[in-house]
Amino acid sequence: MEQKRLLVVGAHSADFVWRAAGAIAKHTLGGGDARVVALSYGERGESGELWKEPGQTVENVKRHRHAEAEAAANEVGASFEGFDLGDYPLQITDEAIERLAELMRDYRPHIVLTHPDKDPFNPDHPVASTAVSRARLLTAGAVVEAGFRTAPPSEFLVFEPHQPELCGFVPSLFVDITEVFEQKKRAMGCMKAQSYLQQYYAERAEHRGNHARKVTGDKSIRQAEAFMRLVPNVVGAL
Numbered sequence: 001m002e003q004k005r006l007l008v009v010g011a012h013s014a015d016f017v018w019r020a021a022g023a024i025a026k027h028t029l030g031g032g033d034a035r036v037v038a039l040s041y042g043e044r045g046e047s048g049e050l051w052k053e054p055g056q057t058v059e060n061v062k063r064h065r066h067a068e069a070e071a072a073a074n075e076v077g078a079s080f081e082g083f084d085l086g087d088y089p090l091q092i093t094d095e096a097i098e099r100l101a102e103l104m105r106d107y108r109p110h111i112v113l114t115h116p117d118k119d120p121f122n123p124d125h126p127v128a129s130t131a132v133s134r135a136r137l138l139t140a141g142a143v144v145e146a147g148f149r150t151a152p153p154s155e156f157l158v159f160e161p162h163q164p165e166l167c168g169f170v171p172s173l174f175v176d177i178t179e180v181f182e183q184k185k186r187a188m189g190c191m192k193a194q195s196y197l198q199q200y201y202a203e204r205a206e207h208r209g210n211h212a213r214k215v216t217g218d219k220s221i222r223q224a225e226a227f228m229r230l231v232p233n234v235v236g237a238l
């Protein structure tokens with residue numbers, strides 16, 4: 001069977017860790033391949049603790065953030081790539097869309113995962129979401145013969161934002177991450193610039209585990225991550 005490929009795209013280098021590290025770990029544990037792309041390092045807006053060091057520079061913060069994200073991706077069996085487009089504000093050029101679309105045409109992901117398109121607290125997450133959506137459509141075409149190189153259509157999911165109800169996020173999929181929760185905690189532990197989020201997202205995983213238990217009646221589920229499908233899943237039969 002062909003190896004399943006998961007592409008996760010975040011606005012900032014740590015976004016994937018809080019919201020999808022468990023799902024990525026579970027995917028690679030099952031023999032799948034996973035790639036993480038960060039459109040920026042979150043060097044200005046999401047690296048607060050690094051900026052407390054006297055004499056800190058943008059270049060140094062970016063280096064730190066690259067190393068942290070690479071280590072975290074490593075913990076969950078994924079590769080990491082930074083586009084380094086700048087953050088707060090993240091600005092997406094036509095070249096960046098084309099770079100992302102080229103990556104999708106080459107990698108041919110079965111699943112694309114990114115931010116929801118709405119977030120009243122973050123200037124960059126919706127911008128990333130729109131960019132991923134555009135690149136994905138430029139990759140898939142309209143599922144008819146196209147005048148450009150295409151890849152097969154992928155599943156399209158968004159991961160859970162910080163305050164889901166304010167971002168129009170309603171879960172339609174839970175991934176049981178019980179088996180890989182220690183891996184997720186280690187991945188979160190790599191993100192020293194945002195250590196305050198570790199407890200928050202560990203607690204979120206426990207809550208989502210409770211919800212997933214309710215849905216399934218499966219008492220062995222301890223922790224879960226929530227996702228929302230943007231396109232329906234298709235099955236052969238009910």
Ligand SMILES: [Zn+2]
Nearest residue numbers: 011012015046
């Ligand atoms: Zn972010």
